[in-house]
Amino acid sequence: MNCASNPSKPAAPARRDVIVEFPVASGRGGRMNHVRVIAYFDSLGRVVSMPSSRNHAARAKVIIDNARYGEHKPMVDVDVVVHFANNDFDGDSFGLALALADKRARYGVVGPTGRVMATGVVGPQGEVTAVGAFPAKVTYLEQVLKSGDLFVYPTGNPATTEMTVCEALQRMQNKGIVLRAVEHIAQLSDLWNIGVALSSPERVTASQAPEMTQTQGGPAMYTAEISRVNPSCLLFLIDQSGSMSDPVGGESGRSKADRLADAINRLLYELIIRCTKSQSEGPRHYYDVGVIGYGSRVGSALGGRLAGRDLVPIPEVADNPARVEDRQRKVEDGVGGLIEENVKFAVWFDAVANGGTPMGQALRQVRTLLAPWVQSHTSSFPPIVINITDGEATDDNRDPRPAAEAVRTLSTMDGNVLLFNLHLSSHSGAPMLYPESEAGLPDEFARQLFQMSSLLPPHIREAAHSAGYAVGPQARGFVFNADIVEVIKFLDLGTRAELR
Amino acid sequence: MNREAMQRLMAAILTEQPESADARMALDEARLRRALSGEEPLSKAEQRLLWTSPAARRHLSMLWDSQRAAQYLAWQRAGITPQIAYMAAADPVVQPVTIDTHPHFTIKLYPLDTDGKHWTIFLKLSDTAHQPLLTGVRLVDTGGLQWLAGPVDGDGELSADWTHREPPLQRLHRYELRVEPL
Numbered sequence: 001m002n003c004a005s006n007p008s009k010p011a012a013p014a015r016r017d018v019i020v021e022f023p024v025a026s027g028r029g030g031r032m033n034h035v036r037v038i039a040y041f042d043s044l045g046r047v048v049s050m051p052s053s054r055n056h057a058a059r060a061k062v063i064i065d066n067a068r069y070g071e072h073k074p075m076v077d078v079d080v081v082v083h084f085a086n087n088d089f090d091g092d093s094f095g096l097a098l099a100l101a102d103k104r105a106r107y108g109v110v111g112p113t114g115r116v117m118a119t120g121v122v123g124p125q126g127e128v129t130a131v132g133a134f135p136a137k138v139t140y141l142e143q144v145l146k147s148g149d150l151f152v153y154p155t156g157n158p159a160t161t162e163m164t165v166c167e168a169l170q171r172m173q174n175k176g177i178v179l180r181a182v183e184h185i186a187q188l189s190d191l192w193n194i195g196v197a198l199s200s201p202e203r204v205t206a207s208q209a210p211e212m213t214q215t216q217g218g219p220a221m222y223t224a225e226i227s228r229v230n231p232s233c234l235l236f237l238i239d240q241s242g243s244m245s246d247p248v249g250g251e252s253g254r255s256k257a258d259r260l261a262d263a264i265n266r267l268l269y270e271l272i273i274r275c276t277k278s279q280s281e282g283p284r285h286y287y288d289v290g291v292i293g294y295g296s297r298v299g300s301a302l303g304g305r306l307a308g309r310d311l312v313p314i315p316e317v318a319d320n321p322a323r324v325e326d327r328q329r330k331v332e333d334g335v336g337g338l339i340e341e342n343v344k345f346a347v348w349f350d351a352v353a354n355g356g357t358p359m360g361q362a363l364r365q366v367r368t369l370l371a372p373w374v375q376s377h378t379s380s381f382p383p384i385v386i387n388i389t390d391g392e393a394t395d396d397n398r399d400p401r402p403a404a405e406a407v408r409t410l411s412t413m414d415g416n417v418l419l420f421n422l423h424l425s426s427h428s429g430a431p432m433l434y435p436e437s438e439a440g441l442p443d444e445f446a447r448q449l450f451q452m453s454s455l456l457p458p459h460i461r462e463a464a465h466s467a468g469y470a471v472g473p474q475a476r477g478f479v480f481n482a483d484i485v486e487v488i489k490f491l492d493l494g495t496r497a498e499l500r
Numbered sequence: 501m502n503r504e505a506m507q508r509l510m511a512a513i514l515t516e517q518p519e520s521a522d523a524r525m526a527l528d529e530a531r532l533r534r535a536l537s538g539e540e541p542l543s544k545a546e547q548r549l550l551w552t553s554p555a556a557r558r559h560l561s562m563l564w565d566s567q568r569a570a571q572y573l574a575w576q577r578a579g580i581t582p583q584i585a586y587m588a589a590a591d592p593v594v595q596p597v598t599i600d601t602h603p604h605f606t607i608k609l610y611p612l613d614t615d616g617k618h619w620t621i622f623l624k625l626s627d628t629a630h631q632p633l634l635t636g637v638r639l640v641d642t643g644g645l646q647w648l649a650g651p652v653d654g655d656g657e658l659s660a661d662w663t664h665r666e667p668p669l670q671r672l673h674r675y676e677l678r679v680e681p682l
Contacts, residue, residue, distance in 0.1 A: 014595075038610070038612065040596045042595055042596050043598065045598070045608070047608060047657075049657075051621070051659045051660045051661045052660075057657075058654060079610070081612070081659075
């Protein structure tokens, strides 16, 4: 007899155990199931053991192969044991839950540690496609999920389902349930320890649809009136990395983060004024507004009662500043001098400067927020996203362009989501305003931001022209090396719209 | 009534059961062979038909015996022996165990908890052992305990959770394993 013994190891067995839940449609309702994946780091044979689910074994192995597409050794070869809580389900919609559990079990759990729910079909290169019975699943999940739970679903589903589903998703989001719409498993890479990954799939987004612009003979884009029936959406994406604690270029004293916070708070106040037609009525719901910060964390940067809220109707913004500060400003005294005057200054958003620049993750969150929004506001002027940063992305291999592309491919009937980028400089120097080409841009980072930026729609081009800017027909919503004056002008121009 | 008496009664009833022509026609030899190989398990309706036909059950039993014998022969011709030479360490630690001492059968044991009470057992057949497979397989130890049983999948793999009180590594310290046609 050949006697072999296992190499003895004093340490505990190296394995990780992760559960991801998935909804199963049942009639018009649903029920919950879950998949449990245990990864064994001492056992590298790429074995997917399915002890309790022979009828799902073949599909599960294919799904895990698909989800591991593009990964390298040794992580791609880690053995896993897969258990389902119940085997009374059919179809492939459990795929995303299994793929996510496999990734988190092998690479480690980061991000939400609470309840994670996923439904989606995982294709050969990790792409995530629509599932059947999505309305029934959403109806069921709306009843059972709670604030802080995470629900991941295919981007393709809300696009093909009725308005009531999008409304249900919106309600879930309002309840504090975190929604993530994805078209590739890689878009969820913030949910596992990407630092352990040896590579990421080559394909980041399945959709490479060209950006919609005004076309000859086609319907005019970016012409929808913004009204209470068809409100629009403004989303500010704010770099909160450590470098934002430096002063703005050419100035001394207050940091970029402080100055930017003031600019955003002032803009929110002006937006409220723009949306107010009469004192007695208060501001009208012309916009849903969000401020997403990215630095040591990615998420809503609103404070006070709005903390944690992603998209907030402008009347609610008006009612809920985090605080109102007494500030002083200098005004002319009428006899040639200046005097200091006390003013009230509403603050919704505080300056933060800490951590890296996870721009890719932030853009994915934007996509997650806006995907259901555009589906539930198909006639609206498309959302405008204004990204303000002072440095290069530190995630997504320092290339946030695919994530930006995924944002810009979202659309309402009036056009694609507009993504404008503003680079805030630490150095004095001439800013580059609304360029039409990459020529003259100083480096790869500037070219990335240019490529990420949408063409300026006609009404903003006209406003920019009226403000004295030389903007051509191919001008992009991009400013490089801006000082704080240009930031304020950029915000003003970027949020121009016809309100009814 | 105890279980043995119940089985005797059931056997007596089934023996006296009148024949069903429908069942004989529905469950022909080709269909039963596909079911035995695990290629296409019997549906619930077909299982009901099997209950109604003593002849179909005898036919299935005969085919099963003949396929098992054919499988033994096929493995014998391919030089595949059923015994797996392996013995666990005297004081095994709770971690995955790979038994790859056999050229055609690889067995892996995965602990599901830290104290080694719950395990998953995994068996993979080599292409040579898998290709001529006419039946399912079972993994048994020389103490008579069945570890795994059933049809392997398209990759020649089969797995199940350990359901016995004695931990598998203790069994491995006392017994050898064998892979047999089911």
